[in-house]
Amino acid sequence: MVIYGTALLAACLLIGTVAGRVIGHSLGLESDLGGVGIAMLLLIASVTWLQKRKLLTAATESGIQYWSMLYVPIVVAMAASQNVCGALSGGLVAAAAGTIPVAACFSLTALLIRCAGDGQQPAVVVSNTTRSTHTENP
Amino acid sequence: MQEFIQLLNDVLAQYNLLTAFVFTALLMIAAQQASQRLTAGRIHPSAIAIALGLLLAALAGWYSGGRKGVADLPLLAGTGLLGGAMLRDLSIVATAFSVRADEFVCSGLWGILALALGLLTSFSTGAAIALVCGYRDPVSVTTIAAGAATYIVGPVTGTALHASSEVIALSVAAGLVKAVTVMLITPLIAPVIRLNTPRAAMIFGGLQGTNSGVIAGLAATNPKLVPYGAMTATFYTGLGCLLGPSLFFLIIRKILTSDL
Numbered sequence: 001m002v003i004y005g006t007a008l009l010a011a012c013l014l015i016g017t018v019a020g021r022v023i024g025h026s027l028g029l030e031s032d033l034g035g036v037g038i039a040m041l042l043l044i045a046s047v048t049w050l051q052k053r054k055l056l057t058a059a060t061e062s063g064i065q066y067w068s069m070l071y072v073p074i075v076v077a078m079a080a081s082q083n084v085c086g087a088l089s090g091g092l093v094a095a096a097a098g099t100i101p102v103a104a105c106f107s108l109t110a111l112l113i114r115c116a117g118d119g120q121q122p123a124v125v126v127s128n129t130t131r132s133t134h135t136e137n138p
Numbered sequence: 139m140q141e142f143i144q145l146l147n148d149v150l151a152q153y154n155l156l157t158a159f160v161f162t163a164l165l166m167i168a169a170q171q172a173s174q175r176l177t178a179g180r181i182h183p184s185a186i187a188i189a190l191g192l193l194l195a196a197l198a199g200w201y202s203g204g205r206k207g208v209a210d211l212p213l214l215a216g217t218g219l220l221g222g223a224m225l226r227d228l229s230i231v232a233t234a235f236s237v238r239a240d241e242f243v244c245s246g247l248w249g250i251l252a253l254a255l256g257l258l259t260s261f262s263t264g265a266a267i268a269l270v271c272g273y274r275d276p277v278s279v280t281t282i283a284a285g286a287a288t289y290i291v292g293p294v295t296g297t298a299l300h301a302s303s304e305v306i307a308l309s310v311a312a313g314l315v316k317a318v319t320v321m322l323i324t325p326l327i328a329p330v331i332r333l334n335t336p337r338a339a340m341i342f343g344g345l346q347g348t349n350s351g352v353i354a355g356l357a358a359t360n361p362k363l364v365p366y367g368a369m370t371a372t373f374y375t376g377l378g379c380l381l382g383p384s385l386f387f388l389i390i391r392k393i394l395t396s397d398l
Contacts, residue, residue, distance in 0.1 A: 009228060009231060009232050009235075010228065012231060013227055013228055013231050016231070017227075020298070020383075023384070024298075024383075035227075035298065036227050036230060036231060036294050036376075036379040036380075037376050037377065037378075037379040037380025037381070038380065039227070039231045040230075040231050040234035040376040040379070040380075041234075041376070041380075043231055043232075043234050043235060044234050044235075047235060061235075064232050064235045065232070065235065066232075067228055067229045067232035068229060068232035068233045068235050068236065070229050071229040071230060071232065071233050072166075072184045072187070072350070073162045073163070073166060073187075073220075074162075074220060074221055074225055074226050074229045075184075075188060075221070075226070075289070075290065076162055076165055076166065076169075076184070076187045076188055076190075076191045076221075077158060077161075077162045077191070077217045077220040077221030078191075078221030078222075078226050078293065078310075079188045079191035079192045079195065079207075079221070079289075079310055079314075080161075080162075080165070080191035080192070080194050080195045080198075080207050080208045080209075080214075080217050080221065081195060081206050081207040081208060081209035081217050081218045081221045081222075082192065082195050082206075082207050082293075082303065082306065082307040082310055083195075083199060083205040083206065083207065083303035083304055083306075083307045084192050084193075084195040084196035084199055084207060084307050084311075085196055085199035085200055091311075092271065093267065093268065093271040093273075093282065093308060093312070094285075094308055094311035094312040094314075094315055095315055096267045096270075096271070097263075097264045097267045097268065097282055097283075097285055097286045097308075097309075097312035097315070097316075098285075098286065098311070098312040098313065098314065098315025098316040098318075098319060099315060099316070099319050100263050100267060100286075101259060101260040101263040101264055101286045101287075101316065102316050102319045102320055102323070102346065104259050104260075104263050105256055105259055105260065105345045105346050106323070106327060106331070106345075106346075108252075108255055108256070108259060108345055109252075109331055109333070109338075109341060109342050109345045109346070110330075110331035110332075112248065112251070112252055112255070112341045112345065113331055113332055113333065113337075113338045113341055113342075114332070116248045116337055116338070116341060
């Protein structure tokens with residue numbers, strides 16, 4: 001049933017949030033420490049466990065997938081309900097914090113790709129000639 | 139007619155979550171059209187939709203003087219619930235569903251190394267920028283640094299640490315700038331840094347992390363690389379949400395309080 005998937009997802013978030021708050025409280029903070037991350041790990045673990053035992057039906061999966069597919073619209077709604085006027089006063093901060101780390105990470109990407117290139121190649125090597133096959137769906 | 143408009147107003151305000159679904163879908167349609175017609179698909183529709191959302195939030199804030207963007211308008215109050223912490227966290231946790239932990243581990247240590255380096259680099263440069271710009275309290279510095287990771291990690295970290303709405307909005311804006319920058323620059327830089335194998339895509343996804351930026355950037359470079367980049371990028375947001383309000387906050391707080 002669809003509700004099982006959504007319930008599993010909700011339970012993971014509830015447990016993760018409780019765990020995050022307990023960890024936060026134990027460190028003397030009035031905040032949630034990594035609750036969403038804990039919930040994600042719980043979901044990955046429980047989904048893997050259920051799949052190994054073939055207990056995860058298509059309907060149950062769709063109860064989780066519906067919410068994962070809503071993620072972009074929800075982020076859009078979140079953006080639309082932020083205090084942007086307050087943020088605009090610090091426009092330069094956002095511009096700097098959004099571009100400088102990207103530049104740093106691109107240099108590191110180049111470095112790591114060069115290092116990793118010496119190791120064995122992954123199973124699927126993608127050639128540049130496949131660039132135009134945008135519609136192809138593996 | 140007057141009566142009908144009043145009635146319509148009442149229904150839209152009373153069922154405000156449904157109104158929010160329609161409102162958000164209209165934003166997505168507008169973004170989809172703008173992406174195809176104005177940028178030839180180069181900028182991912184989700185990035186345009188988020189930019190539109192932020193723009194409308196700015197207009198609504200300027201019009202109403204409130205602090206919750208369009209959610210301050212009675213008709214669009216449901217947007218605050220749809221985009222609020224509860225449903226947002228639910229949908230973000232759900233995206234972890236498409237990731238298989240064993241599949242990721244099989245793909246080698248490079249992805250993990252890239253993830254660790256990517257988070258560390260984004261958080262440290264983001265925190266340094268926040269400090270340079272005059273922020274001194276650990277909560278604001280951590281939230282802005284988390285925004286330099288992704289536009290999800292920023293608000294999740296900010297909400298967990300009870301940062302002010304201004305700083306959370308700033309972290310979303312920083313994450314958005316990052317996503318758009320990655321989308322635009324990746325296809326141009328890919329040939330130079332030899333971003334053309336699945337392993338390279340996993341490294342790239344782990345280092346940049348921003349989901350829509352990585353996915354759109356790789357799609358514009360070579361669509362076959364998308365799932366590999368998305369796999370590490372999905373872990374990035376999860377790890378960022380785990381480490382942002384915990385380890386990174388404690389480190390930043392330690393550094394800032396020992397300075398004073």
